[in-house]
Amino acid sequence: MTGQQLPLRFGGGRYDRRPPVTRLSFDPATLSRPLADLERVTPRVARRLTAFGLTTVGDLIEHFPRRYEDFRDRKAIRDLKLGEEATIRGEVVRVRAERTARRRVDIVKVLVRDDTGAVEAVWFNQKYLTRVLDEGMRLSLRGTFRPQSGRQQFVVKGHEILGEEDGEGVHTEGVVPVYPASEQVSAKLLRALVHELAPVMRRLPDPLPAGLLTRERLPGRADAVTAVHLPRTLAEARLARERLVLEELLLMQVGLLLHKQEQQQRVRAPALPEPAALAQAFLDGLPFELTSHQLAALDEIEADLRRDVPMRRLLQGDVGSGKTVVALYCLLRTAEAGLQGVLLAPTETLAAQHAETVARLVGPLAPAELVTAALTARERREALARLASGETRIVVGTHALLTGDVRFAALGLLVVDEQHRFGVEQRDALVRRAEHDGLAPHVLHMTATPIPRTLALTVFGDLDVTTIAGVPSGRQPVVTRLVDEEMRETGYEFVRKQIAKGRQVYVVCPAIDESESIQAATAVAEAERLQAGPFREARVAVVHGQLKPADRDEVMRAFKSGELDVLVATSLIEVGIDVPNATVMIVEGAERFGLAQLHQLRGRVGRGSEKSYCLLFAAAETGAARARLEALLETTDGFELADKDLEIRGEGQVMGSRQAGVPDLKLARLARDRAALLRARALAAGILEADPGLRSPVHGPLDAAVRDAFGGELGWLLKA
The missing domain is CATH 2.40.50.140 (Nucleic acid-binding proteins)
Incomplete structure (x- = not known):
């Protein structure tokens, strides 16, 4: 064994559960010591602990109890x-x-x-x-x-x-x-090992400044960690946990706000002049009136665009809330100022639809260019030349715009639709390449997946958030029904009547395998089954990820124009596709889909004046799957469903595609600790307002703890 022996040997006897906390000096290297140095840990036990994810003293100290x-x-x-x-x-x-x-x-x-x-x-x-x-x-x-x-x-x-x-x-x-345990690593073993570390826990340094502890009436970290592992009462354990939850959330919020602060200070952005005739002509020419929420969103974004601080804003709204028209106005404002604007979409189908919307609503005011992988080499070369020269002011595209050969003359605004579909590094690389004359573009992220406020403060804690609540007038709520196997034929009969009225139908197949080819085969087989059976009198087609872009576009064109009655698809239609005459959404194997995905699919119908329906064909389910389906039956409000999704799945799964670099939560649970998160956000903002960049020596331990919490990612974030 290397280094000094840990101060307590495990001997199988009793322990004074909570001796007085001593204020002795602490060697930070202790937390990096291997658990194999502990008296009780044999090589075999060490291997089991490592396989369980516990290697060092610090790992074990931060392996907190699940309950008491x-x-x-x-x-x-x-x-x-x-x-x-x-x-x-x-x-x-x-x-x-x-x-x-x-x-x-x-x-x-x-x-x-x-x-x-x-x-x-x-x-x-x-x-x-x-x-x-x-x-x-x-x-x-x-x-x-x-x-x-x-x-x-x-x-x-x-x-x-x-x-x-x-x-x-x-x-x-x-x-x-x-403690969370396994067959190989029992809770009893973990308790015994934690007791060996009692003297270490009692000397842990505190990352929070003494003034903050006094002002907020918080116990010190050493007291809290010792009490959460070795409580004398349940109340003591609860208070200790609350202190550690606040610390965990505070470190996260300080890190995210540091990133935001540095982004705003690193480069400037082009400050747009006041709106001119072009922007007003766009608003006057809209065939509908903007809602109060859309107008409020425009005001918030307009204020950002007129500052020389780079905008980093998330625009969220429920399905069909009218985010796209807000984004188009911002792109037009950018073009009007002599700069370029990009609208980045996750799929070619959605990009093409956005391009059609730009052509319809913006028209000759500022013609748009569409750049996708479907372009020929010559078409792409010519399109990129127009971008580089500044001839093209508005461009709509897909991942095809994220390659290194794309250059802009003066990019003023990047709008990222369904931002979670794009890699953070790719997105930020485009922003860095577009910097010109010391100026960086404004960035507007859009999502049609409503995000609970607690999640927005963690996953997107370095962004400002604008929410468009509600949907434009005239939209009817979609009627949602759960259809079990016994009612399948009744469901088909209802759909046949809708088709007879001239309505159109989506049928979505679940992803039963990660392979795109298998998903495609499933969709094709379902289309053949429906054409030969329940919908033999209807015009049925299929669209999936294995189709060539031109073939997929042709199927979508035929469906939009009313040449098809039923479109069978994989879940690629969950985002953005707009066919007002489609009034029925059938989701096969609905129990296999997540709540947010089901809500997105339901949002593909109900876009016209006719009553619309979402039929969830599902096997009998219990537990989380049943809870998801019942939640969908209870409400059409995406924000309510987002909160329910967080409650059902927990932030670990909801944050699965989270922003790179955001640390995992060990103790905090967003559905439960909302008040602590809001408190942490306010404290973090106050700390950074008083000490930008955490330069004061009093914040040295806090700065070090934040960087440790974010691992190597904080430095990367601060350079993004």
Whole structure:
């Protein structure tokens, strides 16, 4: 073993659960020490811990309890009551083993005595205890006093051997932490190892400044970490957890706001002049009136565009809320100022639709260029030349715009639609390449997947957020129905009546395999089944990711123009496709889809004046899948569903495609800790307002902790 021996050896005895916290010097290298240095950790145990994800002392200290068991109800043996679970202490008087003849169960019976009486303690199928337990040993036992084999016995749930000191047991007495564990790494082992680290926890330094602790009436980190692992009461554990949750969220918020602060200071952006005739002509020419929420969004974004600080804003709104028209106005404002604007879409189909919308609403005011992978080499070369010269003022495109050969004359605005579909590094690389004369473009991110405020403050904590609530007038809510297998034919009959009325239908197949070719085959097979059976009188076509772009565009054109009745597809139609005459969405295998995805699919209908329907064809499900489907039946509000999704899945899965560099949450749970997150955001903003860049020595530990929390990513973020 290298280095100095850790200050506490594990000897199997009792521990003073909470000795006074000492303010001794702390060597940060201790947290990097391997767990193999601990007295109890053999090479075999070390391998199991490593496989479980615990390698260092710091890893174990930050492996927090999932819950607690309250074993403070220790009783004298004479006070035991039948059927009651309790903890007792006593001395071993006799140990014997039996094996039942009929069921062949090994039973260990130990007579245990305290000052008030004796009781027979019983273990089942733990014969090894006859080699471990000896007369005279002192035990702490957790179990239930009940009749067994015609006698009153204490059936043991957990036990530990006590030493000579008069402290509490680790596993069977007091408030006992229960850790996330596995078959190879038990909660009992983790408790024992954590106790070895008690002296280390009591000397942990605090990343939060003393003034903040005093002002916010917070316990120190050493006290909180010690209390969360070794609490004397459940209330103490709760308060300790609240302190550590606030710290975790504060470090995240400081890091995100540092990123935002640095972005705003690193480069300037072109400040657009006041709107002129072109922008007003666009607004006057719209065939509909903007909602109050759209106008409010325009005001917020307009204020950003007229500053020389690079805009980094997220525009979110429910399906069909009217985000695209807001984005088009911003692109037109940019073109009007003599700069270029880019609208980046995740798919060629959506990019083509955006280009059509630009042509329809913007028209000759500022002609747009469409750049996708479908262009020939010559077409692409000519399009990129027009971009580089500044001839093209508005460009709509896909990932084809993210390659290194794309250059702009003067990019003023980048709009990223469904921003989660693009890699952060790709997106930021485009922004850096577009910098000109020391100026960076404004960036507007758009999403039709409503984001709960708590999630927005974490995943997009370095962005300003604008929300368009509600949808334009005239939109009817989509009627949603759950269709089980017994009602399938009834569902088909309803759809046939809709087709007879001239309406159109989407049928979406679940992704049962990650392979695009298998997904395509599934969609093709479903289209053939429907054409031969339920919809034999209808015009059915299929679209999937394996089609050539030109073929896919032709199918979509035919569906939009009414030449097709039924479009069978993979989930690629979940975003952006707008066919007002489509009034029915069938989702096959709906239990396989996520809540946000189901809501997006439902949003593909209900875009015209006719009543629309979403039919969820699903197998009988329980648990999370059933909760998702029921939530969809209860509301059409995307923000309500986003909160429900966070509650059902937790932030770990909802943040699966999160912004690069945002640290994982170890203790905080966004659905539960909203108040703590808002408090952390306010504290972080106050700290950085008083000390931009955390330059003050008093914030040195906080700065170091933030960079450690973000790992190597914070530096990357600060350069983005």
